[in-house]
Amino acid sequence: MTLAAGIDVGTGAVKTAIFRVGDGKEEWLSRATLRIRQRDPMELAREAFERTLEDAGLKEEDLDYIATTGEGESIPFHTGHFYSMTAHARGAQFLNPETRAVLDCGALHGRAIITDERGKVLKYKMTSQCASGSGQFLENIARYLGIAQDEIGKLSLQADDPEAVSSICAVLAETDVINMVSRGISAPNILKGIHLSMASRLARLLKSIGVGNSLVMVTGGLAKDEGLVAAMNEELAKIKGVDAKVISHPDSIYAGAIGAALWGAFRFDKLAASGQLLKAS
């Protein structure tokens, strides 16, 4: 039996997960998530990690491998680091084994990943420079509109005449939105407009890496946003030669942490088998 923890330090939140792996089983013991709000992410990572240990009834020295991902490279107590797309691909695979593509929508970047049945990253692409299609932007707008995170999706689904956000820049788009409000456009239509513009960017990413007709799992902070998922499906349906379906999972936000933990266990076993035993921390 191998015990491994995954710590995913994002720009929006820290996510942790602990797994017990062995005998062909992958057992998810505990989890935690903490929003990063004006606090040192490294401190938060420690805090989330402690909570996860406590919930699993474990101590740090029980663990065989502590894997970080995301921006967790500099966490002092890790055993190894996996890059975030590596981790998300594996995490999504765990959440739904049918997954062949992953769309990681975080606070600043969107990442599209094509995987195989083992969670191997075959191809991927990230959104570039400009941030108008980012989670951060959506969050800002929602705050401006006075809408809570978990309401965004539901409201967006009610849109009847989405208003396109034209600006390429998040700052200018903010003004666009302010103009919309003053023109009396309803919140659902505004949100849906933003969702569609984000979705269209993400769909382009997916298409450009050859998504074909895979099942696409959304992971990351925005996975909970059913409005975005719906918009994604609409945008993908518009693309010729693509017959992909986008789904989410209640635990999608943990995909990075899950993937890191599972790869950690995998790596530990592999190294153990070759006689190079590792010691956590």
Add this chain to the structure above:
Amino acid sequence: MNTTAKASKAEVIKDASMLKQKEMMAKHYERLANAEANGEKVVSTFVPGNLNELLMCFDLVNNLPEVNAIQSGLRRQSGAYVMEAEKSGHSEDVCTYVKSDIGMMAKGNIGPNGKKLPNPDVLMLSYTGCFTFMKWFELLREQYKCETIFLQTPYMADGRITPNMIQYMVKQFKEDVIPKLEAVSGVKFDIDRLREYLRKSAQAEEDLVYILQSSKRRPSPIDAYFGGIYYIGPIFGAFRGTDDAIDYYRFLRQEVDQRIAAGLGPVTPDGQMGEEKYRLVVEGPPNYTNFRQFWKMFYEEGAVVVASSYTKVGGTYDFGFRHDPDRPLESLAEYCLGVYTNRSLPMRIEMLVNYINEYEADGLLINSIKSCNSFSAGQLLIMREVEKRTGKPAAFIETDLVDPRYFSAANVKNRLESYFQMVEQKRGGAGKGVAA
């Protein structure tokens, strides 16, 4: 179309040239659509440095991807095409003309008449004034796997055409371009046929120059940018060297003469333009996705464009160049070398300065196109220099040719209004003396 202005006499005659152009375009697209059925071979080529007369010598039908992109822009389809190209892996950063074309191919290559455009039998890559052309046709070649003929036009970097340049181009014609065109088309090259076409070109060119220079008058009878774009269509496209082009420019010249006689200004999509308040020289291509809206921002404020550089991309005729039947290949070379975007930056500055002076303009407006490095890189220096040399103010706006995402109406309008108000204020201020 606004129908209220249709009643005036000028309108009716105006329609003669417009109808002629419409009919020419429709016929051409029809010919393209039926090329395969009719056993005609199709050549794709570019506007700047296009060799229409030469291509006609081989009975090739001329298809211009740039013009298709413009059409897609005007029809508001380019946005989707550009996105399509980006979906298939093209960068957001690069020229949207290319992406519009590639997206259009991916979406079935439907022309403006709703019929499928034919696959080219040959790509005539006249690489004039823009490096992007090279990549564009490499991409098309990858798709169509057809013969690609390459014609390099050296850049007029030092403001002059050297014998080495002419020699290089003529050599390319003789040793590469013509033999390959003969092979593709199965038609033997006949230099006398070329001479005849060139003669016709020169005739139409004469009228075009007359029309474009009519804007030196006050009020200007034409808008040399928004209107000018329609006027250059036939001669920059598939009609140079044809009788159709001769007729079209004759009609147009008559219409312009009538407007001059009546003391009228340009006709806009909303009818006869009101008082001419500002005279501008414009540098840079227009925006096609919001063409009407863009134009309206000018004529609403009483601004008329009296000269533009964009109407020189398919050939610079106003400095005296004409296609010359007596020196056929040399004159084709000179034509390619002389197009606006193949002129060095100092030459462009000089040209714009002269336009401002000769056409008595209030200033320079630069429409900087995100897509087009050939035009845009260096425009801010052009602006500075033209201001310095003419003492007239310049304004700078940014849009794109066919990518609607880069047209921000509020932004453009804000700058234009500020600019017009500034010109106005300066005029008022100049006579006022020192204020409080």
Add this chain to the structure above:
Amino acid sequence: MKTFVGIDLGSTTTKAVLLDEKTQVLGRGITNSRSNYDTACRVASQEAVIDARFTLFRRELGSGDGDSGQIEEFLGALERAFRLEQFLEQLNDLERTCLEQVRGERFARLGDGVREAITEVFRQLREEAPALFAPGATRKSDFFRDIAGSRYLTIAETVARDAGLPYDLLLNVYDKSIIAVENRPPSGQLSDKFHAALKRVTREDTGMNETFREAVERALGIELEETYLVGTGYGRVTLPFSKEHIRSEILCHGLGAHMMYPGTRTVLDIGGQDTKGIQVDENGIVENFQMNDRCAAGCGRYLGYIADEMNMGLHELGPLAMKSGKPARINSTCTVFAGAELRDRLALGEKREDILAGLHRAIILRAMSIISRSGGITDQFTFTGGVAKNEAAVRELKKLVVENYGEVTINIDPDSIYTGALGAAEFARRAAEGRMEGVEA
């Protein structure tokens, strides 16, 4: 008396200036721009009127033979009292709105807990309010949204924890309500509030005497007639005015800067979303201008994101950056990624003040490019817009101006944020005089 109003509807703030017939500034008002331009204009104008009243008080009091120190002390007390009245009024409105919010179905299942928590938050807010307006107190900002907001968030965090409620919930109630409150046009009679403030001052016994009261009453009696109004600014296209009441912000900034410093030849304005370089002639007439392109990198909003990220007030950024000895080299001024860059660098162990100083330098570098585009700097150079309030930005600017253009006079007015509105007010005055100089109606 006749007044001429200029309103500058900026992307971040809306400013109003009231001029009298002698081109003297009577009052200035500012508020944050919001979704409802109409309201923003009304609030800013009202603020300018309030400020104008204080000018009139000062004029009335000054015409008597009072001791000037005493007068200033009194006016200071009166102003604080007035602001406190205003604050409490808005606070009450906010509380009502918040309580209405939680009647919605979303909160039904949480029962009375939420209502109690909110009441508790507001109780504490009210309790500490007088201290916020005590003599010498510094506030995070002058806008209700900012003052109330930051205190609400702090208090709500503790209250939520104690009550076992999710903090995000209280946050959301606030977000929803503040919009409603902000977008309600100002109501109630100003004179009532002045009287209430007077009463408060009387109670506090700040050496007010009957002459003072009479002077104030006299000043309140003067009618302020809005003779002509001109609007300008980013929201110009959507301004609630007709075309003859609108001027381009470029012209207004040029003219405004000229009025403040008649020797001005170059103006730099850094606002929330745009940076402008303007060249004017000896009459304040614009000769040339350049603005940032469509990318809003390096404008004032950038500082806003940074301030949010650090949970600091905008006016605290400058002083912190001034402490840096070794500014970090920052190349990207993308507003949206500013926060990420900040975190990145903090994680690498760079000091907050060094990063901040680097960010300020980056903004100014961009502004320098825009000035360079518009034709460089000639004597005198005037810096306007909200960012001119930021000392760290000013320091970098001064350094770079000297390095690139030599010793030129650099003007920065404490009221530089009102430059556009001032120019607009002057256009209004000229328009009313029939001097439609330079601009066609």
Add this chain to the structure above:
Amino acid sequence: MSTPQTSEIVARCQALYEDLNFTAAREWKEAEPGRKVIGFMPIYIPREIIHAAGMLPLGILGGGDQLEVIHGDAYYQSYICRIPRSTIELGVSGRLDFVDGMLFPSICDVIRNLSGMWKVMFPGVYSKYFDVPQNYEDEVGGRFYVNEMAEFRRDLEEMAGRKITDDDLRRSIGLYNRNRRLIRELYALRARTPWKAPAAEVYLVVRAGLVLPVEEHSALLEQYIAAAEAEDRPIRDNCRIVLTGMFCEQPPLNLIKSLELAGCYIVDDDLLLVTRWLIDDVPLDGDPLHNLSQAFLHQSESTAAKYEPDQEEKGKFLVRAVKRTGAEGVIFAAPSFCDPALLDRPMLQNVLTRANIPFIAFKYAENSGQMQPIREQAGTFADSIKLWSAA
């Protein structure tokens, strides 16, 4: 003199790299009266002709990530790449005031237009747009190119006040042949044992050649190769990649370092192409200009800057590079807003896909500061090659 360590050599090169005032070139010029320096931009210039005139060819590759660009930005819209603006900044700020001439090779519209801008902005300086043929027939493009070079030679003769003899040219060609040979050797060394010659070091060492006289640079290359071979360095569990697509604006050094940190050994690249443009020795006998022209037409590197007349050959050079160096993948890194590089990329990617070679792609600017996204992408690429190659 004892053989220096790699660290000493690299430190010297790094200092040259960071010196935005080109002190080394200034010193060279001042050392003897009448010396002249000719600056050139990427991508290819026959440096031999400049050298034969007794002048120093000086590579001007933009301002990197340390130059504060103020005036340069005033001349360019935000959607144009960085290199022209930082180059203008170098000019306007007086950092190039010792340069007697500037060459703008034919590579794209941006550099092409910059040649005209230079004429307007710095009227006292010799400036030339250096047009190269895209037609590779000896009699057509070859003839044109020889004539262009002859014109350039005449210009330089005028500046130098003396003739450039064929023997001068031959001697210079010989020196540059040796320099190119050494660089090829260095690249081969790195491809064999990438841990011995980290990409950032190789870059710095080669880049020094753009500011040093060729004789001096060749000696430096020799020293570095010897030192690198001799030094023991730990081998890391990295994958091997070919880095391509950057042919003009150079990435910041941090980007190159980040790639190796994220687990990718760079075993081939197209950085600083001018130093390796000609892939074989240029013959010394016969007419030197003709030989240079022949080498250009028939023995030169394939890049996005060139038209590939043969559709079949398009992109094959990359596949060959991967095979030659035993690479496991390709990383495309292109300057943001670089039309030629970015338009070329999909075609090259199609070739790689057909050849079953994995690749990733991203953009950068010479002053990119945020390496996090790049590390992440390269790291994932390395992860995917490493984790699963065994699984």
